[in-house]
Amino acid sequence: MTILQSKKAFFVLLILFCGSYSMNAQNPTESELRGVSLKPVRSDAGGESNNLSGASNSSPNTGNSLSNNAPQTSDSEMTKVRRAIDAGNAVWVEAWAKGDATMLLDTFTADGKELVAGGKVFKGRKQILALMSDTMSKRGGKAKLTVTTTDVWLDLNTAYETGTAVYEFTVDGRPQTLERRYFTIWKRQSNRGVWKIYANTGVAKQ
Numbered sequence: 240m241t242i243l244q245s246k247k248a249f250f251v252l253l254i255l256f257c258g259s260y261s262m263n264a265q266n267p268t269e270s271e272l273r274g275v276s277l278k279p280v281r282s283d284a285g286g287e288s289n290n291l292s293g294a295s296n297s298s299p300n301t302g303n304s305l306s307n308n309a310p311q312t313s314d315s316e317m318t319k320v321r322r323a324i325d326a327g328n329a330v331w332v333e334a335w336a337k338g339d340a341t342m343l344l345d346t347f348t349a350d351g352k353e354l355v356a357g358g359k360v361f362k363g364r365k366q367i368l369a370l371m372s373d374t375m376s377k378r379g380g381k382a383k384l385t386v387t388t389t390d391v392w393l394d395l396n397t398a399y400e401t402g403t404a405v406y407e408f409t410v411d412g413r414p415q416t417l418e419r420r421y422f423t424i425w426k427r428q429s430n431r432g433v434w435k436i437y438a439n440t441g442v443a444k445q
Contacts, residue, residue, distance in 0.1 A: 323434040338381030340371040354440035382408035396427040
């Protein structure tokens with residue numbers, strides 16, 4: 240009887256052991272998944288992904304993240320505009336160095352405007368030439384001009400520029416420096432790649 244009871248107990252234990260092993264095989268733990276994590280994978284957008292394989296969201300052809308496949312805004316047009324604005328500002332630097340106000344006229348559109356303190360508007364190249372000639376005369380005839388563009392905004396055929404202009408000149412033997420902030424509106428011309436000033440104004444820097 241003792242031997243029979245021992246055999247029965249042995250088979251019961253064997254059955255329980257096999258049942259436990261079968262349950263574990265059907266419900267593997269995280270460490271049994273051959274390195275595949277069950278934790279949610281952080282998506283590129285900062286959200287939680289339900290990808291349980293641990294694989295990244297990559298294009299099978301490029302290997303790049305899907306978020307990087309979104310269309311990117313090209314800055315080539317802005318680069319061209321900045322180059323045109325820099326060229327126009329370079330004309331101003333040269334004109335002031337030579338004391339030649341006529342050089343400035345070609346940087347303006349035919350109906351360009353120069354806005355000055357007191358609400359005065361000088362419109363058209365003839366009025367602008369008179370204004371700039373008088374301004375140069377008051378600043379010793381010529382000056383070293385340093386132009387620094389701060390920002391440029393592009394809206395189709397119109398560009399908006401802000402920056403600072405520093406004039407170094409001599410009047411009656413006394414060196415002077417005048418620093419001004421400016422705001423300029425540029426207009427694209429029919430000539431490809433040509434931009435000219437539609438309106439310009441400067442404000443003395445406090």
